[in-house]
Amino acid sequence: MSILVNKQTRVLCQGITGSAGAFHTRGCKEYGTQMVGGVTPGKGGQMVEDLPVFDTVEEAVQATQANATMIFVPPPFAADAILEAIDAGIEIIAAITEGVPVLDMVRVYEKVRASNSVLIGPNCPGLITPGECKIGIMPGYIHQPGKVGVMSRSGTLTYEAVWQTSNLGLGQSTCVGLGGDPIVGTNYIDLFKRFESDPQTEAILMIGEIGGSAEEEAAAYVKASVTKPVAAFIAGRTAPPGKRMGHAGAIISGGKGTASEKVAALEDAGIVVAPTPADMGTAVQEAIARGR
Amino acid sequence: MKIHEFQAKQLFRQAGVPVLEGIVAKTPAEAHAAFEKLGSSVAVVKAQIHAGGRGKGHIADNPQQKGVELVRSAQEAQAVAEGLLGKTLITIQTGPEGRRVNQIFVEQGCEIVRELYMGIVLDRAAARPVLMVSSEGGVEIEEVAEKNPELILKEHFDPAVGIDAFQIRKLCKKLDISGPAAKSAGQFISALCRFYVDKDCAMAEINPLVIDSQGRMLALDAKITFDDNALFRHPELKELRDLNEEDPAEVRAADSGLSYVTLEGNIGCLVNGAGLAMSTMDIIKYHGGEPSNFLDVGGGANTQQVTEAFRILLSDPNCKAVLVNIFGGIARCTTIATAIIDASKEVGFNVPLVVRLEGTEVQEGRQMLADSDVEIITATDLTDAAKKVVAAIA
Numbered sequence: 001m002s003i004l005v006n007k008q009t010r011v012l013c014q015g016i017t018g019s020a021g022a023f024h025t026r027g028c029k030e031y032g033t034q035m036v037g038g039v040t041p042g043k044g045g046q047m048v049e050d051l052p053v054f055d056t057v058e059e060a061v062q063a064t065q066a067n068a069t070m071i072f073v074p075p076p077f078a079a080d081a082i083l084e085a086i087d088a089g090i091e092i093i094a095a096i097t098e099g100v101p102v103l104d105m106v107r108v109y110e111k112v113r114a115s116n117s118v119l120i121g122p123n124c125p126g127l128i129t130p131g132e133c134k135i136g137i138m139p140g141y142i143h144q145p146g147k148v149g150v151m152s153r154s155g156t157l158t159y160e161a162v163w164q165t166s167n168l169g170l171g172q173s174t175c176v177g178l179g180g181d182p183i184v185g186t187n188y189i190d191l192f193k194r195f196e197s198d199p200q201t202e203a204i205l206m207i208g209e210i211g212g213s214a215e216e217e218a219a220a221y222v223k224a225s226v227t228k229p230v231a232a233f234i235a236g237r238t239a240p241p242g243k244r245m246g247h248a249g250a251i252i253s254g255g256k257g258t259a260s261e262k263v264a265a266l267e268d269a270g271i272v273v274a275p276t277p278a279d280m281g282t283a284v285q286e287a288i289a290r291g292r
Numbered sequence: 293m294k295i296h297e298f299q300a301k302q303l304f305r306q307a308g309v310p311v312l313e314g315i316v317a318k319t320p321a322e323a324h325a326a327f328e329k330l331g332s333s334v335a336v337v338k339a340q341i342h343a344g345g346r347g348k349g350h351i352a353d354n355p356q357q358k359g360v361e362l363v364r365s366a367q368e369a370q371a372v373a374e375g376l377l378g379k380t381l382i383t384i385q386t387g388p389e390g391r392r393v394n395q396i397f398v399e400q401g402c403e404i405v406r407e408l409y410m411g412i413v414l415d416r417a418a419a420r421p422v423l424m425v426s427s428e429g430g431v432e433i434e435e436v437a438e439k440n441p442e443l444i445l446k447e448h449f450d451p452a453v454g455i456d457a458f459q460i461r462k463l464c465k466k467l468d469i470s471g472p473a474a475k476s477a478g479q480f481i482s483a484l485c486r487f488y489v490d491k492d493c494a495m496a497e498i499n500p501l502v503i504d505s506q507g508r509m510l511a512l513d514a515k516i517t518f519d520d521n522a523l524f525r526h527p528e529l530k531e532l533r534d535l536n537e538e539d540p541a542e543v544r545a546a547d548s549g550l551s552y553v554t555l556e557g558n559i560g561c562l563v564n565g566a567g568l569a570m571s572t573m574d575i576i577k578y579h580g581g582e583p584s585n586f587l588d589v590g591g592g593a594n595t596q597q598v599t600e601a602f603r604i605l606l607s608d609p610n611c612k613a614v615l616v617n618i619f620g621g622i623a624r625c626t627t628i629a630t631a632i633i634d635a636s637k638e639v640g641f642n643v644p645l646v647v648r649l650e651g652t653e654v655q656e657g658r659q660m661l662a663d664s665d666v667e668i669i670t671a672t673d674l675t676d677a678a679k680k681v682v683a684a685i686a
Binding site: 099110139142158163210217233236238243245253 | 385413414416417419420421434438451452489492494519520521522524525551553555563564565566567568569570571572573574575576577578583586588591592619620621622650651652673674675678
């Protein structure tokens with residue numbers, strides 16, 4: 001078992017005719033993901049990476065029975081692409097695109113929450129169930145099937161965490177990049193619920209960063225409802241206030257969203273917090289040894 | 293992207309958000325003329341910089357000269373302009389180095405009956421914009437939020453619809469605003485909410501917001517930040533950008549698609565990915581060092597971008613050592629290795645260079661560096677890298 005995606009998942013790429021879309025479609029296929037087609041308006045009928053391209057997601061779903069999509073559509077059109085995927089009844093939507101206007105996401109968020117679709121991202125590396133299905137841009141080879149559920153607001157920092165858990169022989173059940181934007185489709189709590197009920201997942205690692213209050217909300221949820229061991233890391237302890245640290249969502253504003261507040265909330269919930277990014281894997285080990 | 297108060301007020305005027313008459317001036321003579329043209333008995337002269345706290349802030353070497361002054365004649369306006377223009381203004385938000393004042397805003401005075409605070413920001417948890425109003429105008433809103441959070445009234449709204457009339461009635465009732473002032477408030481608030489959405493603002497803050505003796509609600513100050521990701525649909529706003537207000541290194545980095553923030557320390561960092569870049573700063577500090585910057589070269593950085601990143605890093609005189617931390621995903625370690633070799637030929641590394649490579653094409657990348665004649669301190673993991681770079685400047 002795993003969460004969200006597995007061997008049976010049938011995946012489309014929206015924006016497959018762009019260079020990033022084509023490149024990562026190949027990467028996912030090579031990993032073993034069942035890529036079944038692509039969508040680019042006006043390019044229907046072409047073939048990319050030996051896959052059929054469709055004009056609309058609706059057509060693509062009818063022809064391929066796809067139930068997941070990864071989106072590489074440029075920022076001005078990304079929200080529309082997500083809405084199209086929701087409309088077509090796609091179950092898992094991973095929006096990789098960085099730079100989507102936040103008010104576009106206000107609208108998308110409301111729509112996706114009222115639907116049966118799950119949106120991961122935007123501005124994220126995607127998600128992967130090691131050995132079964134990779135949807136996104138992460139390097140597949142660092143992953144190893146195993147027992148840690150990983151979720152993160154950052155891309156490369158997730159790779160670091162995955163690498164550490166692989167080297168310690170823990171492996172991962174599923175890894176999800178939530179995205180670095182202020183509004184993303186799926187939050188920590190949504191995934192805690194899924195990891196908690198997934199038998200393969202024995203421990204959960206959440207990687208957060210400065211800005212917003214998603215980590216604090218997650219900590220309160222863990223304290224009340226999670227029985228599995230949880231470890232965490234928060235990036236940005238040294239970040240100055242008022243400065244956007246790369247991610248649109250990584251900003252301390254009005255004295256709120258600091259790393260120290262987040263760490264305190266996590267520790268209060270009985271979560272093992274790694275003191276440095278080099279200790280994420282060992283923090284998971286400690287959380288398992290300690291139990292909940 | 294931030295803009296100046298006078299620019300924000302021009303946009304407010306176009307959007308039907310009431311403001312007072314005002315004229316921007318770049319010389320003392322222009323300030324003199326502006327006062328005469330406004331024709332009111334009092335005016336306020338305000339330094340235009342991208343930082344708050346101007347009223348309490350003062351000019352460096354001249355604590356008597358505040359950033360905002362009330363004047364009663366054209367001569368006084370001119371004198372205040374002389375005290376501000378070309379000088380450095382230090383406020384609670386500028387840091388000790390302050391900001392140079394290149395222009396001032398001369399604005400009509402008004403008879404203030406009440407001072408309030410109003411702001412709109414994105415409420416991330418609710419995934420909607422939220423309008424905040426407080427009876428505590430003119431003071432730091434963070435302080436109010438800390439000490440008396442119940443004094444901040446909040447109303448969320450749907451950007452597609454704008455704020456509803458009943459929400460405004462609720463706010464007016466709680467703030468004890470009635471009669472002509474309530475009517476004015478209704479127009480003001482709905483126009484401001486519409487403006488926030490139409491222009492893709494990230495933040496709109498009016499402090500103080502006032503009600504004058506004629507019952508008018510007016511924006512006495514205006515602080516606007518736009519969503520950078522939405523600027524593609526507002527070409528007219530891009531022209532309002534003032535590069536004088538921005539860190540040259542950050543502007544230069546942004547031009548190459550790099551994300552850079554100048555910091556106080558002496559260890560330069562070059563990392564791929566925002567989260568990893570922040571964590572690299574954190575681990576340097578954990579082992580006793582101080583980062584001189586945040587630098588995310590991005591997921592798909594090419595050799596030119598990474599070489600430019602090195603140029604920016606090495607042009608900072610505070611940078612005494614460099615730590616390169618790359619976990620290759622889309623970005624390949626070979627790309628980084630090529631850039632390191634190119635940069636060393638082109639700019640030369642006169643400071644110690646610690647490199648930690650992991651991920652895509654790591655073996656090839658490490659080999660390229662080993663075969664080159666660039667002097668590199670190789671690190672095996674994050675902790676090793678941080679310790680080595682801290683030791684290199686000790």
